[in-house]
Amino acid sequence: MLFNSNEFLFLFLPVSLLLYHLTRVKFGKNKAIYLLFLLSLFFYGYWEWRYVPLLLASIGVNLFLVRLIVRETKKTFLKIGITFNLLLLAVYKYLGFIELNIEAFTGSSINLPELVLPIGISFYTFQQIAYLVDVSRNKTEVKVPPSKYGLFICFFPQLIAGPIVHHKEMMPQFEEDKKHAELLKLACVGLVIFILGLSKKILIADPLGEFASPLFARAEQGINIHFFIAWSAAFAYGLQIYFDFSGYSEIRARSRTFIDQLS
Template identity: 35%
Template sequence: MVFSSLLFLFLFLPAVLALYYCSPRRIRNLILFLTSLVFYAWGEPIYIVIMLVSTLTDYSFGLLLDRPNLTSLKRKWIVACSIIVNLALLSYFKYADFLIQNVNTLLGTSIPLTDLPLPIGISFYTFQSMSYIIDVYRGTAKAQRNWIDFGTFVALFPQLVAGPIVKYSTIAEQLHKRTENIKMFAEGVRRFTIGLAKKVLLANNIGLLWDTISNTNPDSLTVLTAWLGIIAFAFQIYFDFSGYSDMAIGLGLMFGFRFNENFNKPYIAQSITDFWRRWHISLGSWFREYVYIPLGGNRRGLVIQMRNILIVWLLTGFWHGASWNFIAWGLYFGVILLMEKWVGLKLLFRLPRWTRHVYALVLILIGWVLFVFDQPSLILSYLSAMAGLNHQALWNNDTLYFFYTNIILLLILIIASLPKKQWPRKNELSFLHLVWYGFLFFLSVSYLVDATFNPFLYFRF
């Protein structure tokens, strides 16, 4: 079940909201926990077991860490055991077949693949569970003694499937003490509606263009068609992912939770460093806090810092999926960030603003080619098409057709990617605002009624 489905919008969500607000406050976390399990089990019921194992494991390790008079060594062993269990589950379901394939290729063996479907959202809730243990170990959060409250944190359906990654210390207080009110609920509905429109009206529609171009042999693409295609994908993944984040944040507000922002207009970035401060903020902050800084960050000299940056970006790429293209994508940005850190940024900020912006966008678009194609031959062919090395023309009739039939949508996408003044400016919604958001919701639902193209981009995460 996904947020952008009629089943969720008109059956699951209304039922959960009614049950939640009709229940006494003391059992509302239980309601959220049970309904989150139903949400998660809708596609693959058996995978509830994995989530419950992960939840129970980290809950138990948290209680062990809370015991008095534990030696430092024992505390470290508890944390290590928790991380091993979490990463073992994640690795088995997400990376086992990748490892087997590579072993078979290198050694000529024929080890059978597991062919297990990936549990949806396992990367997100695994990182959340690990953040809990590490926060308790560091003393930045207290161990949660109520298993239902902890289960609610892990399984909370608004951010379970596609983030944002919520660190335990961020919502520990909210789990047992939060305020639900009309203003907060209205803001949640507004934010959810914006996210739904971004996903359904913008991402899905520009995704059709990318779907058409990406299914064409790259060797036959003109230069401008190839660039138009990867621009379409860039818009699709941004409005899809940020749309889901908006919906998650909106749903959280409806239930009294405040989640951190996950995107901040990334396509206005003037460097790759700036881009990664704006894109998937929760993932970047997780790796910075739980990997980069513990490795030493920038405190142990230049060589160690370079090593730490490359490790973080190798892991960032691998987190996204069990494929070499994701590793290449992560290292690609890691190398660029290293270059910017010690050479590039000093030169960049001497250039005009528009030049810095073009520089960032070109590198981002090249990065999306590495991200979206999982075969080296396709990556090279598509990059060749973008560079005009496939001996095709600059444009042809197909290019003009794609451009003319999508020009209005592209203009809307560009405008929607730019900063704008907050609307409404006040803390309350006027009648015109209600009409506007109602219209967006109506358009989104109308699209979903007849939609045959409503992809879910996070099945590999």
């Protein structure tokens, strides 16, 4: 589910905001956090449900390692945790690269299974490593319920494209209570920035991509392109990437802020 898709803008985001707010008012913070965790899993699973168990398994193993770091030898289980997370990332992200290099050096075919790269695996892997390090240094809360830890890892505005954040910076925001007037003011400001980010993506980045992509495709096919047209495509591509990331960053940040402001 893309942040600029109709499904996200007109269905998932407003429904999530409404459900979260109603649940928090009627049933309290903990139930609202659990709901938001489930909504974030739905958001992730909308792309590919097969990788939800992998995400949950990663969360479960890291939560177990946190308990061991607290109770046992910190350095030993921290190393185990970092190794586990990096190996998980390597299997899904670099297995094909490793296979190609082995085959190039040995001249034989090893036929390792082809794995689709799970979206967001780099972000949730490194976020969990950061949390393990913070726990080992006594820099964050350690007795975290599974639903809160799960939300910390797979909160939908940052799950698929970051940014990587620390637990002590993010989770206390869900415990805050804001007055109605302050909430309304912040929500209006957030909505304006959200619209600006969306406009960057739809009105600037996407049209630039429509101009640059066919020219890059022609160059790849060996078709001669005029000097100035080629440089125009290069500049257009650079601006497309800039406005894409800039727009997405603002959309993600405001999506997260909307949730925080309803806390």
